Amino acid sequence: xxxxxxxxxxxxxxEGALVLLRCNYSSSVPPYLFWYxxxxxxxxxxxxxxxxxxxxxxxxxxxxxxxxxxETSFHLTKPSAHxxxxxxxxxxxxxxxxxxxLTFGSGxxxxxxx
Amino acid sequence: xxVISQKPSRDICQRGxxxxxxxxxxxxxxxxxxxxxxxxxSLTLIATANQGSEATYESGFVIDKFPISRPNxxxxxxxxxxxSPEDSSIYLCSVSPRGAGNTEAxxxxxxxxxxx
Numbered sequence: 001x002x003x004x005x006x007x008x009x010x011x012x013x014x015e016g017a018l019v020l021l022r023c024n025y026s027s028s029v030p031p032y033l034f035w036y037x038x039x040x041x042x043x044x045x046x047x048x049x050x051x052x053x054x055x056x057x058x059x060x061x062x063x064x065x066x067x068x069x070x071e072t073s074f075h076l077t078k079p080s081a082h083x084x085x086x087x088x089x090x091x092x093x094x095x096x097x098x099x100x101x102l103t104f105g106s107g108x109x110x111x112x113x114x
Numbered sequence: 115x116x117v118i119s120q121k122p123s124r125d126i127c128q129r130g131x132x133x134x135x136x137x138x139x140x141x142x143x144x145x146x147x148x149x150x151x152x153x154x155x156s157l158t159l160i161a162t163a164n165q166g167s168e169a170t171y172e173s174g175f176v177i178d179k180f181p182i183s184r185p186n187x188x189x190x191x192x193x194x195x196x197x198s199p200e201d202s203s204i205y206l207c208s209v210s211p212r213g214a215g216n217t218e219a220x221x222x223x224x225x226x227x228x229x230x
Contacts, residue, residue, distance in 0.1 A: 104157045
């Protein structure tokens with residue numbers, strides 16, 4: 001079985017500050033890990049993914065995430081927050097590379113303060 | 115990538131009625147999925163829409179309540195039957211294109227359903 005825990009349902013940062021959204025996973029096999037972003041009234045957009053290649057993954061809009069097996073974590077970061085980053089962020093895990101087996105975390109709402 | 119068009123984008127329906135949601139993809143895709151996102155919650159997979167055969171439903175979801183069609187590799191529908199206020203959610207279509215190795219899923223903009 002696999003699961004995802006996102007610590008903090010709401011995160012607020014000031015514009016220009018570091019963004020850190022936490023994700024821990026549980027998987028009995030080597031996982032594939034994803035971060036999705038959902039802007040208001042829109043669907044989900046893939047930010048980045050880890051598929052057992054480089055542990056530091058760079059995504060769109062300046063986001064990156066680092067896979068740490070020892071900590072079972074895949075935290076999402078961005079050095080400098082923009083107002084346009086305000087959205088809901090979902091971490092997801094799958095095993096065996098199957099999109100059908102995606103399990104999503106509960107989501108983190110990011111607020112960017114001016 | 116894949117461009118997904120989902121209709122309607124939103125609707126308000128009377129309890130006891132049914133709503134059919136359409137999902138159109140701009141390219142042939144191997145796998146199509148339907149998710150539900152209840153208010154303030156994460157996504158839950160309803161079923162996998164299989165081309166040419168019956169959909170595969172996840173635990174807690176049944177065909178009588180959520181019948182699914184997939185007549186070809188670019189189109190699928192999800193019907194929410196005999197609706198109640200508890201069915202108020204965002205319903206999302208998702209696809210995994212050919213060539214993506216089934217590791218990546220793309221999402222439509224969703225259908226925001228309110229049942230009154």
